[in-house]
Amino acid sequence: MAVISRGGLNTLYGFQQETGLQPGSITKVIENLQKDGLLDRSDRAKRGRRAMRLTEAGERLLVADWKHSMDAKREMESIFRSATVALLMDDIGSAINFLLQSVFERVRHQGPQEFGLASLERTPIDFYGAMRDVYDSRRRAMEADVLKKLAEYLMEVANKREGK
Numbered sequence: 001m002a003v004i005s006r007g008g009l010n011t012l013y014g015f016q017q018e019t020g021l022q023p024g025s026i027t028k029v030i031e032n033l034q035k036d037g038l039l040d041r042s043d044r045a046k047r048g049r050r051a052m053r054l055t056e057a058g059e060r061l062l063v064a065d066w067k068h069s070m071d072a073k074r075e076m077e078s079i080f081r082s083a084t085v086a087l088l089m090d091d092i093g094s095a096i097n098f099l100l101q102s103v104f105e106r107v108r109h110q111g112p113q114e115f116g117l118a119s120l121e122r123t124p125i126d127f128y129g130a131m132r133d134v135y136d137s138r139r140r141a142m143e144a145d146v147l148k149k150l151a152e153y154l155m156e157v158a159n160k161r162e163g164k
Contacts, residue, residue, distance in 0.1 A: 001062045004052050006088040011049045072102040092158045099151035106144035111137040
């Protein structure tokens with residue numbers, strides 16, 4: 001909803017071009033928003049494109065509830081989307097805090113970073129589990145590092161806006 005209202009993406013084609021989201025993956029969401037009276041779509045225009053806009057009820061819901069979609073435990077794509085929504089809502093502080101909360105979640109769930117010598121003495125199934133654990137831990141560490149750098153970048157942007 002924020003992307004339609006504040007991000008300038010008002011067609012399914014725009015979503016596909018700018019976000020990589022396929023129209024099929026968001027069509028049902030668009031239909032549900034229309035049914036709920038939160039979104040209007042124009043009649044077909046050139047190339048069959050239909051412009052979308054939030055209704056007054058949609059705008060009110062967006063303003064009231066956008067923060068409820070922010071979940072620091074979700075996968076990276078959802079985190080990127082949630083941070084983008086915060087920025088679209090002109091709330092850079094929430095975007096920064098959300099990214100840092102996501103860093104904390106990844107660090108909190110890190111496990112072993114290396115294989116123990118005993119790993120070679122385990123059964124192949126146990127070794128598989130150890131491989132997954134090390135991979136997951138290193139992936140979380142990499143994600144935490146990326147999210148921290150993104151938060152630091154946004155802090156720099158916020159400081160420049162404030163003239164610091």
